[in-house]
Amino acid sequence: MIDLDKVKNTIEKHQLIDLGDKIVVAVSGGPDSVCLLHILHKLINEYNIKLYVAHLNHNFRGIEAQQDAQYVNKLCDELNVMCFIKSINVPKYAKEHGLSLEEAGRVLRYLFFEEISENVGAQKIAVAHNLNDQAETLLMRLIRGTGIQGLTAIHHRRHNIIRPLLDITRRDIEDYCRFHLLQPRLDHTNLQPIYHRNKIRLQLIPALEEYNPNIVETLAKTAEILKVDSDYLDLQAEDIYKILIKKEKANRLTLPIQGINKLHPSLLIRLMRLVAENLVGKREVLEYKHIQILLHLISKDITGKSIQLPMGITVYTNYEKLIFTTETEEKVSFSYPLIRDSYTNISEINGRIRYYIINRKDDFQFPKEAFKKAFDWDIIKGGLLVRNRKEGDRFWPLGMKGTKKLKDYFIDCKIDRHKRDRIPLICDDEEIIWVVGHRISDLYKITKDTTRILIIEFEQLNNV
Amino acid sequence: MIDLDKVKNTIEKHQLIDLGDKIVVAVSGGPDSVCLLHILHKLINEYNIKLYVAHLNHNFRGIEAQQDAQYVNKLCDELNVMCFIKSINVPKYAKEHGLSLEEAGRVLRYLFFEEISENVGAQKIAVAHNLNDQAETLLMRLIRGTGIQGLTAIHHRRHNIIRPLLDITRRDIEDYCRFHLLQPRLDHTNLQPIYHRNKIRLQLIPALEEYNPNIVETLAKTAEILKVDSDYLDLQAEDIYKILIKKEKANRLTLPIQGINKLHPSLLIRLMRLVAENLVGKREVLEYKHIQILLHLISKDITGKSIQLPMGITVYTNYEKLIFTTETEEKVSFSYPLIRDSYTNISEINGRIRYYIINRKDDFQFPKEAFKKAFDWDIIKGGLLVRNRKEGDRFWPLGMKGTKKLKDYFIDCKIDRHKRDRIPLICDDEEIIWVVGHRISDLYKITKDTTRILIIEFEQLNNV
Structure with missing residues (x-):
């Protein structure tokens, strides 16, 4: 069962809620989100918060989806919380934007939450990820291949998105729902086409529990410890970015090679990623192998030699500088x-x-x-x-x-x-x-x- | 099959061998170590190295162990490499020192390698860990629970110990042995009582291969990427250690609380661990939870309050200082x-x-x-x-x-x-x-x- 103090501890440790916050709670109708709403509702007076519920009908399951919406609506009535329900055609959006159903669902959900948040003037959006999600995400990232940032998995807070249940196990959440007779709907995620995660949950985690019965807690703890290191490394890289990087044009950043040569590779890869983020909006496009290619380019000290990185980023050395650009070099000829x-x-x-x-x-x-x-x-x-x-x-x-x-x-x-x-x-x-x-x-x-x-x-x- | 250039690439990237090195090669007679010896033997002229083989008879398996020793001896004869063989009673040593068979075996092996190394004046000791060992170790640490340092798994080089085959898969090693008709003995490790690792190898890795057929390479790559970050964090912490820590006595270190308050937790835990290493020789004794207790102690700002850490380390605040000591406080009374x-x-x-x-x-x-x-x-x-x-x-x-x-x-x-x-x-x-x-x-x-x-x-x- 969930100890309310444990959730409060999470909230305070990660500064998820400020007194007087307006919070949009994302409620699918499944055990996690129903529990989240129920717990936040208990904390209304203590934190002087105001809650709004946002429920998105994904239209994956016809009549069942209607029933989910009705359930959430009824729950909100009982708790006297304002409820926003929107119906949307995820498969259509996915098709139109060339996304997988999972990606399209996520994009539309967060767009909807942000929309409600803006409408009601909310400071936070609360989502119901739990400790098992955390462990599963770490494993998925590990299996796919990742660095420390990937292994930090899901964060308690990212901008205005907060996750008060991230330290609570799925089992405790289900017990809580039973104890409070909440009768949540079947967890939507089980029916969404995220086969890979379900396999991790239903097969891999139980297999790992044979080695360590507390594997979920252990993995979540690892994610938390790694996050501390990852945050520090990011801060260091951001400091250096401010010092070394010069934005010559919107699509052209330079940094002095002399500065690079003194940098530890750990910071260098982060610096490069910040450059990529600035140029194309995604730091993940630069992988470790790209950094190795870059280091090779620098060590050769050949002006004019260029390499092509993902998403149209070109890098070339130019005497004392390394130049990153997304300029398409139109061949001039006359x-x-x-x-x-x-x-x-x-x-x-x-x-x-x-x-x-x-x-x-x-x-x-x-x-x-x-x-x-x-x-x-x-x-x-x-x-x-x-x-x-x-x-x-x-x-x-x-x-x-x-x-x-x-x-x-x-x-x-x-x-x-x-x-x-x-x-x-x-x-x-x-x-x-x-x-x-x-x-x-x-x-x-x-x-x-x-x-x-x-x-x-x-x-x-x-x-x- | 092993591409010799790949091994040379590992050797050069991690600076495993200097020209003219004398190298003790640890050879059990199993495929890994036999392959290692065979490959290093091919590189004798290129690196101008001199090889010595060290084989320890663990006495786990009676007659078979004798045959292992004979096999290694014969192989060394063929390659014209000097061979040192020592027989030792691991179970007895384990019993005498209160160690598991696995621990005792490892202690004795490395003692033996160091002994030979000193006798012949060798600069390096080569051991035959491979890419699969790397992946298995990462998984074992992850399952047990660890931070970034643990996830860096096995290192290509640590002091005089070098691992030239750490980027090579077990499959490639076995192919190499077959191709060169080396007929290695059954791998000892399969018969040593390291059940946990064998289970990881025989069950967990194949299970993970269903998710990612290249899981071994992926995990090894992760270990390598994390090592870069871990090394940087360690360097940072060592720099700060030199600045902040004052050794008042052999068993008493102090650091200014003002300095601590400015430190990022990522560095603070490393700093504390360096203190622990200095006091009791083991940095691992301090875990993340201890750091959280310490932070609490500091934030309370109570002079005289002390906390007890593992291995007899006492910490207390004393006005502007945090004092770490292993002094047993003999109660004075007169x-x-x-x-x-x-x-x-x-x-x-x-x-x-x-x-x-x-x-x-x-x-x-x-x-x-x-x-x-x-x-x-x-x-x-x-x-x-x-x-x-x-x-x-x-x-x-x-x-x-x-x-x-x-x-x-x-x-x-x-x-x-x-x-x-x-x-x-x-x-x-x-x-x-x-x-x-x-x-x-x-x-x-x-x-x-x-x-x-x-x-x-x-x-x-x-x-x-």
């Missing part, structure tokens, strides 16, 4: 012939370019702008064009002793990988004559023999 | 009549005391020493004695408005609880006239009417 004395638009990078030719005069002065350069016109072979880089491009930077791969030149200039495709290259029929914004080719520079001068000007229309 | 002009020894506290009487003169000066005081001799009723405190003692401290409980006086003076019994009290037939080292009684002070002066001197013979 190539336009230039027309003398006219502007040529490069819409891909929102810029334009023109060239003209002047005769050399004694008072010729080199243009001082980064985006305006002078070349020896008589060396140009064929027509001029502007394009972005291609595989194998080479280039002879002004002042150097020979050509080098354009890629290496970009690396030397520490140009972000994702910017490289957007840099215009001015070419004649044979060579790159100018990497716009950077150097011109040594081969085309003005010499004492130059008589006709080619001037090329690039103009950025606005910052992209 | 009472001696004083003799005029003679020393009375108080052996219990290693002090002596005497008194004498002088006539008042105009140039009388009050003694300035803490342990020498003057009283009005004519107020003394009956004889003088020195004793330590008893329940109910009251006292009128000089300058105060009336009597108070001696206990309260001690508390006001912030006198350590364990020191209170050792403070001499000088009494006449009715009253405490002096709390030695502290105040005299207001009732016995020298007044303008005093004619004869009682001088009492206490002398500490050496510091206790």
Whole structure:
């Protein structure tokens, strides 16, 4: 039987209820939720709380579901508690949203509870998970594979959701219902298509009781102990997140590699998960194996190397930084012939370019702008064009002793990988004559023999 | 079948072997250890290692045990590895030391391995635990009840003990033995009285495989992930231990309560366990429930309240400090009549005391020493004695408005609880006239009417 003090102890230890709270109680009509309502009802004066009941008719079972609703309604009448009942087509919603029946049921339930909660101005939503649910969840997670966070199983409180019966065994709840002649309906969950959990409950737990008769309590205790550690690790990671992570754009976070290298892997995986949560809303998408891949990427120290993580997250190193982004890298590619004395638009990078030719005069002065350069016109072979880089491009930077791969030149200039495709290259029929914004080719520079001068000007229309 | 690269990957990831190591390989003759020896033998040149085999005859199975030893000896001959075989009576040792056969076997095995290791100057001892052992151990700990540390199960390396096969399944090991025609002996562990583990292996793991066919790998992976977190938490706790813990004596550690109050419970339990390890050599003696009791003690902020923890550890608060000690508090109790002009020894506290009487003169000066005081001799009723405190003692401290409980006086003076019994009290037939080292009684002070002066001197013979 349930000792009321035990429930109160849970409530106080985990600060589930504040004096004066309005609480929406989720009641299916099964033993757990009926017991929860009955117990909270006993505590109304002590905590000065006001209760509201929310019952969702899942429409899985036709007439029986109607009877569940009637039962809950009657119970609320007896207890003088306001009752909200909503009927909803779970299979339809599941189909429409591509969810399993179980997932759809959960989504709709919590949407409904939140809706009632908002309507009545409630601070809390009480749900009836018990100690056996706790143990079963830990086992399910363990069997599926998980880390410490998964093993912490169900929490006594998460935001406004509270679970006052989480320390009470199912057996005690059933005894309580019998003692108080509550006659709850058959537990809905037994009839919901959560076959896996039922198997754990009906087969695995009894098998484990042969090894330890108190296996349910033992597992629940383990979940509780692990939660303390898990909470601490999360707090540590959140502190470090605030210090290290910089949000450059909505979908682009950076963190300094130097900071990462000092971090213990335990924190690093959590940090990465917080990044994932920020980018795609789900921290679970990053698993331990992804972290190992990331560590490998960092240790290699190769700028520009990127890896693809789940949910469209791309990570790449960029000199001292590790960059996480969900930007879809639209491949930029352009190539336009230039027309003398006219502007040529490069819409891909929102810029334009023109060239003209002047005769050399004694008072010729080199243009001082980064985006305006002078070349020896008589060396140009064929027509001029502007394009972005291609595989194998080479280039002879002004002042150097020979050509080098354009890629290496970009690396030397520490140009972000994702910017490289957007840099215009001015070419004649044979060579790159100018990497716009950077150097011109040594081969085309003005010499004492130059008589006709080619001037090329690039103009950025606005910052992209 | 075992991919040799997989074992090498384990060796390198966990830094199990350094180039040039001498390694003692524990070989029972079963598939695991035979495979381990065979694989390490293949790696001799690559790691420049030297192998020695240690085989312990447990004497559980008579003739079969002899055959095991012969088999191991023959295998070592073939591989040209030096083999040490020792026969020992495990049941006898178990009986003599009050251990289970399993415990005794483990103690003796590792003693033997360490002995060989020392003799040959080996850096490492290789043992043959595999991935299935890992999964089984995690389950055993989970069923028994544990925290994160227990769930990290078996470690790839602990001090000089290394486990190169810990990432390899039992099935792969057996395949390897068949492929290399090694014909290992029946695995000893199946015949050792470790019934519980065999049941886990033969019944529980197959049952869990119905839920997840890769349950062994999944559980081993969980152990590995949890180890990362557990290691981090341990490191954090060790750092804090160094900062907060003060070792006052070999069996007495203190930590500031202010420091504790700021600590997250996750670190606090680890800190307490490190204290326990320092005091009694075993950190596991402190469980989560003990920490909760400790937190309660601290929150109450009662100086002098003590609690008893396992293995004779006493904890009590003392003003700003929490004191952990294994000191057995020998109850001090003494009472001696004083003799005029003679020393009375108080052996219990290693002090002596005497008194004498002088006539008042105009140039009388009050003694300035803490342990020498003057009283009005004519107020003394009956004889003088020195004793330590008893329940109910009251006292009128000089300058105060009336009597108070001696206990309260001690508390006001912030006198350590364990020191209170050792403070001499000088009494006449009715009253405490002096709390030695502290105040005299207001009732016995020298007044303008005093004619004869009682001088009492206490002398500490050496510091206790």
